[in-house]
Amino acid sequence: MSNVNVKGKVTLLSAGPGDLDLLTLRASKALAAADILLVDDLANADIVTLAPNARVIRVGKRGGCKSTPQAFIQRLMQRYAKKGLHVVRVKGGDALLFGRAGEEISALREAGISVDIVNGVSSGFAAAAGLGISLTHRDHCQGVTFVTAHMQDHSQPDWAALAATGTTLAIYMGMNRIASLTASLLETLSANTPAAVVQNAGSQQERRLVTTLDRLAQEATEAGLGSPAVILIGGAIGEAVEFAKRVHATEGFAHAA
């Protein structure tokens, strides 16, 4: 009820996984109308070209690295919105999957500031598109679980419970603990469960690795794959052409040996 006279507003805008043409038409319009653009470091840096009238402020946070404090980002959004400006807060992927949108929405509401949300494509979907697979091929599973390996209290997710669902697992922010999380999953899932890493999904820099769960951590390390990346695990990943090629290549190698 406070600050009902605030005329500015904040748009939480999903920048999608990377390529600018994966933005929605609605996002493109909001960018064009932005006065202030707060850009996350997981978003494509070229997104500023779509907001020609905006003052651009670079903020961002990436697990373990130096980042702009959340409280400072909150204050910036509120300050400019209270000046009557249209603040567009750009977030990579979809703003409503990880990335602290929940806390930002709460704080803005408490300050009496109107919040719009513009959806987008999360990187797990782009990763599946790169692999040419459905996340939920019905021969394999009944759903997909998006989970962060980077928890607020630095604990681990309950990998056994997640594996027990039988859903495809799409693990975000897991690259710096890929060895431990795959080891945990191997306590429940079989060694030959199809698995993949897609780095920079949905961008020109996309790199993919498709293998089995028991080999995932080692092969990802050997290939030099790192953040930002999505780890995908489950039978549905076995539908990727790259998985079939890998199996054939392995078989050929075995025959030759």
Add this chain to the structure above:
Amino acid sequence: MSNVNVKGKVTLLSAGPGDLDLLTLRASKALAAADILLVDDLANADIVTLAPNARVIRVGKRGGCKSTPQAFIQRLMQRYAKKGLHVVRVKGGDALLFGRAGEEISALREAGISVDIVNGVSSGFAAAAGLGISLTHRDHCQGVTFVTAHMQDHSQPDWAALAATGTTLAIYMGMNRIASLTASLLETLSANTPAAVVQNAGSQQERRLVTTLDRLAQEATEAGLGSPAVILIGGAIGEAVEFAKRVHATEGFAHAA
């Protein structure tokens, strides 16, 4: 390896949850270039206006209702692609979440036909935007599970296992069994777990109900909510302003009684 001379192609295109401005820029371009448009009945019917050069063929399938057989859709796509045409197969939400994209991709590959995939916004994300919440508010959960209640063999998902993950549940195609699935979830989750139904999420016809798990089925039925809708369950849903209002309204009512 067969049919390497096929010059046509198929684009599996995600139409998003409803409003046309939730299409991606890439989807918009693909529609403009389409020769043949196969439109799902979960997609916004007005999408044809974005494909002025395409011959439009309406296909679709909705659980329990009459629908175009999958095999016929497959044959249509292959026939037109083999004629050298650009076939755009439109699917509601994101093509890679439910909706049989996996089977369509496999069949097209076997026929030697090139497949492009264009991502989009799935209705679960639009539902969260409508509610003004993050799907994964880190005070409440470490992820979100998208699951279909409509399984290939007509069995039920393992609700206990899904609830045990502690993730937000986004249940698709669950409205015709909302009483039984909420009853199953109540064996694991507490009665006052926040829960919501969002019908026609991300469209002008969006309708929302926010309540607790124990009241969800009855209130959804009383409100006349039906398919297509997303059912959202978990602590993160309690961040919705509508949940707070509901609690206050209930308290007020109790005081007055």
